[in-house]
Amino acid sequence: MSSYTIIQNGFVIDPEKSGIEQKEIGIIDGKLADSKDVLAQGPNIEYIDAEGACIAPGFIDLHVHVFKDATTLGIAADLVGIMQGVTTIVDAGSSGYANYQLLKETVIEQSETEVLAFLNIAKDGLGAGLSELADPKSLMSIEEAKEIFANEPQIVGLKARMSGSVVKEQGIAPLEHARQLADALQKPIMVHIGNPPPYLNEVFPLLEQGDVVTHAFHGKKNGILNEEGYLLDSAAEALQRGVLFDVGHGTSSFSYQTLRKFKENYTEPFSISTDIYLNNYDNPVGSLMLTMTKLLELGFTLEEVVRAVTIRAAQAISLTEQGTLRHGTRADLTLFTLQDKVTNLVDSEGVVLVANRVLQPKMTVRNGRVVFRQ
Template sequence: MYELLLSGGLLADPERGTLRAGDLAVHDGRIAATGAPGSLTAREVLDVDGLLVAPGLIDLHTHVFPGRTGLGVTADSVGVEQGVTTVVDAGSCGSDAWPHFRAEVSAPARTRVLNWLNVSRHGLVHGHSELAGGARDLDTAATDALLREEHSAVRGLKVRMSRSVLGDSGLAPLRTAKELAGAHGLPVMVHVGNEPPALAEVLDLLGEGDVVTHAFHGKPGGLFGAGSEPLPQAWAALERGVRLDVGHGSASFSFRTARRALAAGIRPFTCSTDLHCRNTDGPVRSLTDTLGKLLALGMPLMEVLACATVRAAEVLGLAGELGTLRPGSAADLSLLRLREGAVTFTDAEGERCEGSRSLVPYAAVRAGRHHPPTSREAGV
């Protein structure tokens, strides 16, 4: 007999693109089986009637280093408490602060916490110009050692390539990040924003598996440059296997840019939030709210869910372990309510978009352990 059974829900499987009634059994922290309604038994049964049973949502870009940085929120507040089973901190921590991050953030969290290690040794601990000091902001030996020794938690490097961060460092930190990560077969996540450097120059340095976060911002010098068509370098990067990530943030997601990109045939590969203490009350709020914005833009439900499940797991090198409903994979599951009805979403520029559906987190199962309904949905 299995330990836990989720019964009566709709199995939302973005990997296969299917949505079907069915039961899912969990045993020893793993998905043990899926089957037709009523076909499985377990010692504990959760009635999930009316809910989507989806692979555990993965937020590829968060800031969860409170106390040590000015942006941090607790991992669980944007993780299991919002129906999200994995959060990835995106550059809050560099090599200098890694022992503190591991002990203060990863170890006590109920949410799975992974890391994009900042190529700057400081991360964001000393402010937001972590690469303006040139070579003295880098400790390549320590970063290289962490990529080798902490590979289960550190899934790649983060480098912020915008004017306010870099000072006179130019493209050098990105080249360093690419060399260090490439030596370990890991990707780089690149923050893009206000030029310099030009987005075209940044894209030319990226290869298969690398991630451009904030890809759909509305600032000057984005995907479309000063023209009406996407940059040639953007098309070339996509052909090389570079992934475009939403990375909403306080100032980095524009409905206008996203609409133009979708019309041109450029779609988000992944959807993350860039959640931190300055945007949890808006415009970002949560991963499910951000996914709802993609629904409002006309993207299909299964594609939207894939952006925060199977595709996000692929980016992290964890395909088959996370982001899937396959038996044998980690029993990380998000229980979501697909709510029908008018809803208004707001982007980082204050533009509103009317939608007809929203995703509301109900509860989470993380490594086989049930985390009760969120207060927003309790008793509904």
């Protein structure tokens, strides 16, 4: 039997259009539809009242860690997913070639949230500690990569963590390997940046259009900006080539000051993600909506922060059913409110912004079905 739903009275934010408009959203059999077409099917229509709420395509968080069974940092997928108004999350490198099946069986197949993965180029992902690229023997081969990408549609790209503590003596070599894998697979690399080595002047030249730099706005030394607040030449060239700068908040990877300086001379971040895991869930990350609220406080508009977690996040990993309100696509929706509430918002450097309004999840819809209500 077919199902028909109309969501009424909400303020719709369509990331592919400008403006916020009060209008109805129709759903037929789990797909977005014109509400007139739903009415034409009457009379068995379920009505949802979205009074006072905004409605957007389901939010996408490109950087989370939800591999509970193999890593100590993994957090429950639905806790950071549908329960926080996020319909799609991408586990960023918790698993690798050797333990991806366990992620699939214990998380991807068990969650109401859609869980995708950037596969760590180290075979055990973060399952064997946080220096996963220190031993070249741990790297996934091109043959292994081709095999697993051909068989596992939830894997959307590669993850390579380029910090001194991760690569040890290997320097830039693991990223050179990741480049070869990505070229063979025609998939993006999500590159984590942090404390060198390797230095960004070695990292950026290896990145191409569609690759994602997460933790782009960290506040550590040797970041993307020089002393005067301008991008390093290698970073500016990468941005020009179409390399995407992602927030990736995390415990120690998001600085208001860095993003403020970036905003003065450049555009908005391409995507907003949390890098949420067990130890930063309470503080400082909280949730994707709290991270978006931080960017609102830094002067980005509601439409900008919604675009950064919908259409642009979807495009980064070539999703066509998500991040959009086009009719006929999957009805994954996020309903949220902007609540008047004085809240201290802390970045990874311990800097506090006092916000007067905070984004709050109200209802989450997956495949046309309400899976969470506040």
